[in-house]
Every structure is written in structure tokens, then in C-alpha cells.
Amino acid sequence: MKKILDIISQAPLFNGLSQEQLSQIRQIAIDKFYDKGKTVFLESDDCNGFYIVVAGKVKIYKVSLEGKEQILHIYGPGNPFGEVPVFSGRKFPANAETILKSHLLFIPRQAFVDLISEHPSLALNMLAILSMRLRQFTVQVENLSLKEVPARLASYLTYLTDEQATGDFVSLTISKGQLASLLGTIPETLSRILAKMNKQNLIQVEGRNIKLLNRNGLEELAQHGKLQ
Template structure:
């Protein structure tokens, strides 16, 4: 999203996180801007029963955790590396200075936050009013549009696990599996070597 060279100019440092490493914890105050160089990060919570709810999944060149940074509020979720990841982190004061001195970057950040807010609003409505098939397709189509899923001869490879789809839509994994099979029968999705394509 923001050029690595620009972030480094303002003091950003690269850090490597092994798979399943906690980058920051729910309830902590934000101190840095984070951007992924390689890997994948999820922001998640657990309910009282220990069930995970994924707030968002982020990929290469994407940033995460900015809203609390601007509001100086505690993180509402933890950030955890889904796979081995290299992440740039920039101290909050340096980040704010960079935004003040680079208007085009500020606009890019605003657009990014607006897109996430829009997605959350759409998915909140989906989860409260629509059937599983509709929810799953909405999430997949959002992923294709915003997460740059790769396209090949089979279509777009959906880079979400069944568990992640469940956690992002509020559905049980069993329901997700049944729903994907039903959508395959209707010709809406393809399953090739256990991978889902749209």
C-alpha cells in the first residue's frame, strides 16, 4: 500500500514473525503502523465459549490495525500471523508525521479505511439477514475484488480456508462445507483438489 522506501525513510523497521505469532494483543494501546511485506495476518477475538471470530485477514502490501492508532483506543482484537510473515512497523509519531507531509498517502489511508468500513457494514447486514449460500458468496466476491486472489484456467482461487470462511461469516465449519458443496452443484463454485474456485 505505502511504498517500503517511504516507510523506511520515516523510520520503519522490518520484523519477522513465525506462524501463529502474536503481533499485538486485544486490549493493548496502539504504538505502531503495521504493513505486511510477505505472509498473512488475521485479526481475531474469542468469545466466552472459546470460539474464534476473525475480524479480518490481511495479505502482502496491506496494512492492519489503523483505526485504534488514529483514535488512541485499545485494540478491539489481536493480530496473529497466519503463516511466516515479514512486517514493517513504524512508530505512531513517525507515521503521523509521514501523513502530514504526504497528502496522497493520507488519501490512500482514508480510502483503505473507508473500504474496510463499507465491507464491515455489508457483512453485518449479510450475517443478520441472509442464508449461508448468500453469505459465503458475498465474502468470496469481496475477496476477489479486494484481496487480489489469483486467477487461472479454473477461475479465481479462493485463498480462504473453510474455517476462515466460517469465522468471517459467523457460520459453523460444517455449514460452510455443506454450503460450498451446494454451490458447486449449482455450478457457482468449483472444487478442484480440495481448493475452491469462483
């Protein structure tokens, strides 16, 4: 139980809230447990609230009729998801599925809207989170429309090194298939591009561990780069 309040108090959404307000939130939250690969919601579903990841990992994604998947986000501990219909409409705009065994908190809609009306800082926190997501979408659209797959991959790898802060060593936290889906491509294409980057001594791939051999080259590639 203590662990849950820890996650809650660390989450940007609840930044600056008092101890009392936090336990108020804990009281309206409902625990949900999922195995790996379980659907949390589908885009046709009605929405009575949103979720917060306590432990595990969740992907938000769309699928085409032909079965190709595009991952929109991957959320881990502390991240809320599924809030869009809480404020805008009735249905979820995408699907959510666990990619690890996960523990989620479900926050019922009305209780949260009541809370937010009372606490302006909670509203401002939520506005900040939604704004960050709009910014991320901006980048995602830019990547999909204006960059080729090698540039998107290079961009992701340099982003990951900063994120993990472990020198020039990166460890993929998702499968290569999922990474392909996140980058808007398919596993075959990703595999070929990783092989090419390897051959050109930009990176050194060993399973899910990747060593960045030429960070400048990758950053160049992320901008305007072509890969021979």
C-alpha cells in the first residue's frame, strides 16, 4: 500500500498536492491487475474514468483493418492514460493493452472532475500533461511525415541514451517488433536498417543491447540523414 502512495506522490499529475489530497485520491482510486498482453480498453469502449500505471507497462495503439499496428505511446509507472474522453467525449480514441504484467489504478470520471474543480493546481497539472502529449504528437507526426525510417530510428536511439543516461549503451525496453510499430514501420524493415547501421559502424547490436559507436553520425542521421 505504501508503494502505491509513493507512485502517486511522484507522479507529475499530483505534483504539489498535500498529503491529505493524495489520500483523497487514493480513496477514489480502484486497483486493477492485468497479466501481460491483456486489453485494458478498446477504442470503441465507453469511458467512465482514466488509469494510472503503478507497475508494469501499457501500450496505447491503433490497428488498421489489414492488421498493421501503430503504437502511439508506451506508459510506465506514474503515467496516467485514457484521460482524453474524461474531458472531451465518450469513447476512447485508441486501444490500450499491457505489455507487461501490470498494476493500474482506475480513477472514476466524476470523482476526478469534482476534485479538479476544487483544486486548481490539479487542473494545471493535467493541462501540463496534456500539453506535453500534444508536443509529443507533434514530434510523432513530424517523424512519420517528414522523416524516413532510418532517421526515426536514429532519433529514438539518441533519445533513449539520454533517457537511460548509461553512456553510449542502450537497452531496448520493448521488443524490436514493438519498436517497429512505435516507429511506424514493420519488423522486417527495422531489422534491415539495424543491420545497415551496424555495417556502417554507427551502432553495435547485440540482441536488445545496442552500443552507440558514433553519436554524432546518429544525430546527423536523425535530422536529414540518408543511410547508404
